[in-house]
Amino acid sequence: MAQEPMKTGLMKTIGAGLLREDDSGTEVQLAGWIGRRRDHGGVIFIDLRDSTGFAQVVLNPEDAPASQDVLHGLRTEYCVQVTGTVRPRPEGTINTDLPTGAVEVVAERLTVLSAAETLPFPLDGRTDVDEGLRLQYRYLDMRRERVARNLRARSKAIRAMRNVMDEQGFLEVETPTLIASTPEGARDMLVPSRLRQGQFYALPQSPQLFKQLLMIGGVERYYQIARCYRDEDFRADRQVEFTQLDFEGSFWGQEEVLETIELVARRVVTDLGHSIAPDPFVRMTYAEAMENYGSDKPDIRFDMKIVDLSAVLAQTEFKAFAGVLADGGSVRGINGGQLGLARSGLDALVSTAQEAGAKGLVWMVVEDDGSLRSPVAKFLSQSELYAIAEALDAVPGDTLMIVADRTSTVLEVLGRMRLHVGQPEGHDDLAFAFVVDFPVFDVHEDGTLSPAHHPFTAPASLETLVDSPETAVSKAYDLVLNGSELGSGSVRIHDASMQAKVFEVMGISADDAQRRFGWFLEALRYGTPPHAGFAIGIARFVSILQGEPNIREVIPFPKTQTGADPLTGSPSRVEEDQLRELGIRIAPDVVAAWAEEGGGATATPDV
Numbered sequence: 001m002a003q004e005p006m007k008t009g010l011m012k013t014i015g016a017g018l019l020r021e022d023d024s025g026t027e028v029q030l031a032g033w034i035g036r037r038r039d040h041g042g043v044i045f046i047d048l049r050d051s052t053g054f055a056q057v058v059l060n061p062e063d064a065p066a067s068q069d070v071l072h073g074l075r076t077e078y079c080v081q082v083t084g085t086v087r088p089r090p091e092g093t094i095n096t097d098l099p100t101g102a103v104e105v106v107a108e109r110l111t112v113l114s115a116a117e118t119l120p121f122p123l124d125g126r127t128d129v130d131e132g133l134r135l136q137y138r139y140l141d142m143r144r145e146r147v148a149r150n151l152r153a154r155s156k157a158i159r160a161m162r163n164v165m166d167e168q169g170f171l172e173v174e175t176p177t178l179i180a181s182t183p184e185g186a187r188d189m190l191v192p193s194r195l196r197q198g199q200f201y202a203l204p205q206s207p208q209l210f211k212q213l214l215m216i217g218g219v220e221r222y223y224q225i226a227r228c229y230r231d232e233d234f235r236a237d238r239q240v241e242f243t244q245l246d247f248e249g250s251f252w253g254q255e256e257v258l259e260t261i262e263l264v265a266r267r268v269v270t271d272l273g274h275s276i277a278p279d280p281f282v283r284m285t286y287a288e289a290m291e292n293y294g295s296d297k298p299d300i301r302f303d304m305k306i307v308d309l310s311a312v313l314a315q316t317e318f319k320a321f322a323g324v325l326a327d328g329g330s331v332r333g334i335n336g337g338q339l340g341l342a343r344s345g346l347d348a349l350v351s352t353a354q355e356a357g358a359k360g361l362v363w364m365v366v367e368d369d370g371s372l373r374s375p376v377a378k379f380l381s382q383s384e385l386y387a388i389a390e391a392l393d394a395v396p397g398d399t400l401m402i403v404a405d406r407t408s409t410v411l412e413v414l415g416r417m418r419l420h421v422g423q424p425e426g427h428d429d430l431a432f433a434f435v436v437d438f439p440v441f442d443v444h445e446d447g448t449l450s451p452a453h454h455p456f457t458a459p460a461s462l463e464t465l466v467d468s469p470e471t472a473v474s475k476a477y478d479l480v481l482n483g484s485e486l487g488s489g490s491v492r493i494h495d496a497s498m499q500a501k502v503f504e505v506m507g508i509s510a511d512d513a514q515r516r517f518g519w520f521l522e523a524l525r526y527g528t529p530p531h532a533g534f535a536i537g538i539a540r541f542v543s544i545l546q547g548e549p550n551i552r553e554v555i556p557f558p559k560t561q562t563g564a565d566p567l568t569g570s571p572s573r574v575e576e577d578q579l580r581e582l583g584i585r586i587a588p589d590v591v592a593a594w595a596e597e598g599g600g601a602t603a604t605p606d607v
């Protein structure tokens, strides 16, 4: 077995992971990396891994004595090529857990294509590696099955999306990434212009306005696998850049958009190997979602709906409840089911509710005789206790949780408690839901309003929007899966005067609107077709289907939660020359902070 010079041309005849018993007797050429290696009295076994999986290779120095040195120098993660013959594994060594477990390749020739230094972490799936290190060496991390599997799933998901879009007659159109700002509610990422010093491009928060221009331009069905950029503060399931399936259509409305989303979602789910019931996706209004689940992205893998107990307690003498009801608040509860908690566990529920914003939480445990054990039981009449148990469908052993407060707080807190104690009832369930009829504005505790969607979303009624903006509903809809928002969209405004009015109600002055979106308002005046669309976040969707707790696991080269890339070191300082060309100076206080950090200043205030 000699170390051969590398051959040109195709370096392998088959993927290592594809070998099966049928291949026994054939000569194959494999190329990949050395995974585990084991020495057994002179005979060396290696797992040769490539993008298709891995196969066991037997290297016997006796067969080719010349190879001794090479064989003993072999280390894990060396990149090698092996020529050999496939044979069935000897009796007793067959591994039925592995697709290639019935065979092994007896090597006749081994070529080291590239040696590997000792890796910063082992690549076997058994070692827990710090995420910072994994991201810094993402190219090694993706040799591991977890990331590799997720990249394959992501590719399949995108292919499924493209296939459906194509079958449905959508045109794939790219839109620019150096644009003027699009208002999606986040901060823009800016790119300075060298040719026009002092001016900036924004990276798109989404292709929103371009897809609307495509509709004005007569492209009746558009889609794109679009990169979006939002400079938001960290959240576990957000990245500063992310990819969406973005689509838009003309001469259609909400129903057709939702049908299309359902087609896409179903294809992705099945192509990724999951099954899904044929029933149409559950649909509920935003108001119903909040009322029943205390969330606009309800996890409906379990029921545990919020129940309004205000009527049942209308006459109560229990001050904590009566006071809230008199102030226009409400008393609501959920039945947490058979939680079997000791007193400390019940107290912990109260703390969880307080962390979620409640002043307190009343728990009640249903005893075997049907009576309710609770710290507040003595303040409530027998008939009130009975009515609470009945309203919450309580049976012995159930733990009930009740919150009394402003209605929005009650819903929010019980929504969180529901997620805290609820367990999916089925196994591996995918619970999709469309939430429709979103309000135009989010109403904050202090009564102020902020737009719930981008300002190109059509209100259900302009009149209501103007007369009572806080209750106005928009033609906006979301897709939710297992309690996560997968995407959102809306029917758009296709009339320039309506758009101007909506800007006004949203607090964007006519001057401001003209300055920022004058070009778009003008475009709306040239015969804009009615149009509507949607965008689905690809990483979030794939991460749920892959059972991954974090979207970073399905992003090839993710950033950390603070927007940094530990692999390439971005964001990073740049050369003074580059800044000078752009007409940019770093503020003196920033430079001073750099100096304090001790990193030295590459760009000084007087560049």
Ligand code: ASP
Binding pocket: 184, 205, 206, 207, 208, 247, 488, 489, 490, 533, 534, 535
């Ligand atoms: N542009 C929106 C977003 O990125 C989606 C849409 O309204 O189509 O969330």
